[in-house]
Amino acid sequence: MARALFISVVFWLALVMPATAGPLAGLIAAIPAIAALGSTAASLIGWGVTAALAIGASLLLAPKAQTPTPSDVSGVVKQDVPARWVHRGRRRVGGALLFAEVKAGNLHLLIANQHGRCEAFERTLLDGHEVVLDGLGLVTGIVGSGENPYPLYTIQVVTRPGTDDQTAVGELTGTFPELWTSDHRVRGTALTYIWQGYVDPENFSKVYPNRIIQVEQIGRFGQAYDPRDATTAWTQNIALLLGDYLTSADGMQIASGYINMPRLAAAADLCDEEVPIKGGSTIPRYNGGLSYSMDADPASIISRYLTAMDGRLTLLADGTVGIDAGAFSEPTVIFDDSCIIGYELRAGGDPASEANDIRAQFTFAGADYVAADADPWRDEADIAASGEAKTATLSLFEVEHHNHARRLMKLAAARALPAYQGSITTNLKGLEAWDQRFVRIRGTLYSLDHTFEVLNIALDPATMTVTLQVVSLAAAAYAFDAETEEGTAPTIPDDDDAATIGPPEGLTVTRSYRTVSSGVRAPVLEVAWDAPLRAYSTAQAQISVHGAGAWRDITLVRDANPPQAGLAESVSDGTEYDVRVRWRAPDTDWSTISTETAIGDPDAPDAPTAVAATPVGGGSVDILWLAPVSARYAGARIYGNDVDDFATADLLSDLPGAPSPNLQSHRLTGLAADTWYFWVTAVNGSGVESAEAGSGATTIT
Incomplete structure (x- = not known):
C-alpha cells in the first residue's frame, strides 16, 4: 500500500510539474527510494506525502526524549x-x-x-x-x-x-x-x-x-564503518556512529547502499577536524559517545547523534540519505523579491522558546565520565535589557569535553535569540534550497540581507509554491575563540584517597513530618549533603540525641548515585539531635555536626474561637473557648495580663485536651483583684501554638 501511494504521487507530480524543474525532478526521483527504506525508516527521515510534500530537518526540531545520564548507565540493575x-x-x-x-x-x-x-x-x-x-x-x-x-x-x-x-x-x-x-x-x-x-x-x-x-x-x-578507508573499527566519530546506527541490525536496518557515502565521509572529516581548546591543545570537532536502551524511540537516538554534531539528515536527489555535520558555509542560493511571494517573518525569537541563559550538562571524560555542568552561556546584554534571565537547559551527555559543549551552547544561544525567524513562500525557485542548510534572503521587508538556516521545506503542488521555515544564523555563531569563549570547565579532582576527598560538604538537616493515621503527624529529619564530582561509594550518615554521642545509622535515600540524602524516621518529637556524614571506601573524616530539633507538626493549628472570661468571685474566673475541630489539636494554653498586651502576658495554664465541638472551660484561681485580660491559644502535638484569641477586659474581685 505504501509503495502504491508513493508511485501514485510520483505519477501525479509528473503530470503537473514543468519539464525543466530540475530540483523537483530530483525530488520525484527520490520518492521510490523512500519506500525502499521501509516505512519506519522513511518516517524517521522526516518524509511524508500529504497535501504538501515536506522535507528537511524535522528530526532536529522534534522534542527529545529524556536522555540517559551517566549514572543511568553506570549502575547495576x-x-x-x-x-x-x-x-x-x-x-x-x-x-x-x-x-x-x-x-x-x-x-x-x-x-x-x-x-x-x-x-x-x-x-x-x-x-x-x-x-x-x-x-x-x-x-x-x-x-x-x-x-x-x-x-x-x-x-x-x-x-x-x-x-x-x-x-x-x-x-x-x-x-x-x-x-x-x-x-x-x-x-x-x-x-x-x-x-x-x-x-x-x-x-x-x-x-x-x-x-x-x-x-x-x-x-x-562498538564498531562503525568508515567509508574513507573502507574499514570497520572502534571510533568516537559522531558521524560514523550515526551511520552505523542507521544501517546496523540493532539500529534502523537501512541498507548501506542508501547512505550517501561521500557525504558521510565529508561529515566524518569534519568531526575529526582538530579544533583548538583553551590552554593551547586541540580536540576533534565532534567526537563523543552514546548509550541507549534498545527499547528507546529510534527518533530520539538519531536526534541525540545529530545534536552532538550539530548535524542533520537529508534525503538526496539520488534517493540516498545524506549525513551532515555542523559547519557554516556561505550560501549559494539567494532569494529576493523576484521569487518571494510572501513573508511570515518576525524580528526576534519566539517568546515561548527564546532564551538568554543557556545551561548544559555533559559527560565529563576528564572526571571518569560522570555528569558535569558546563559553564553557562549568558547573553548579559539581553538579560539586562529584558530584566530577566530566561534559561534553557541542554542535555549533552553524548559530549565529553567542555569545549565541545560550549560550542554547541553558543549555537543554541544564537538560535534562541535570532534576529529573525519564521517562513517565506516562494515560487519553484525555493526548491533550490533543498539540500541547502544556509540561504541568503534579500527583500524590501525589514530591508533584509541576512543569512538564514533552513529548518524545513514544504512544496504545495496545488499552487506550485514552496514554503521555507527559516531562522537567521550568521557565520559568527560557528566562530569560536577557545581562550575567550570556552569558559571555565568543571574541576578535575585530585587522586581520590581519604586525605584529598575530605568529608562531605553542605550538610543540611531539615525538619519534616509524615502523616501516619487520622491526620496525626510523626516527626522526621531530612538530611542532605553535596555530591562530589566523582561517583564515590555510598555515604554513611548517622544521628544521635544532642550531646549523647550514641550514634546510629540513617536510612539513605537512593535517588542518586551515590546517595546524597538520608531520612531519620525514628526520632522523638521535640528532641534535639546531632547529625553527621562521611564518605565510605575510603573512609573519610566525619563532616561537621549539624544540630536540629525534630518537630512532627510544624504547622500551627487554627486559633480558638468564642473566648470569654466569667468572674466567679474570690479571685477566680472561668475561661471558656471553642477549640478547633482538628485531629492535630492537642490542647490549649491560657495567658493573662493586667494590661491589654499579649506580648507581655504570663502563661497561667497549659492544658492537654482532645478536639471537641463542645465549649471548653477552665477555672483560674488565686488571681489578684484587678482588671484582667485573658488569651487562649491552641497547641498541636509538637507544642506549636496558634495565634491568640482574647476575651477582652474582665474585672476580678
Missing part, C-alpha cells in the same frame, strides 16, 4: 527482564545482573554490560575507585593510592568481550555446574564476572562498605 543497553564510543558502564549466587561464603555475580561487542575493557572501578588487576583478574590495589583495602584473593574480575565465539565463564561452570554449563556463553553480550570472596565478620564492613561491590567498567564499545 536487577530486573526480571532487564533492558538491553548499547554503548558506542568510550563509556563508563554498569549493566544488568544476570547471575547472583552465594557458595561457601563467596558471592558470584555476572553482569551484562552491553548488547554487542566491547573492543576493550580499559579500566575497572569498584565502589567508584579504579583498581589494579593481575593476570588472573584478582584485585591487587587501588590505582594511585598505593594501598589495597582488599585482602589477597578477595575479589576477582573476569570479562567477556561479547563476540560470537566467546566461551562460558569458567569460574561459574566450575562452581555451579548444575546451574551454569559450557553452553552458557551469552554470545553477543559483553560480560563482567565478579567473585566477591568471604571476609571475617569483624572486617566485612571495612572491606565491603556497601555490602555488594558496585562494579563499573570504562571501555571502548
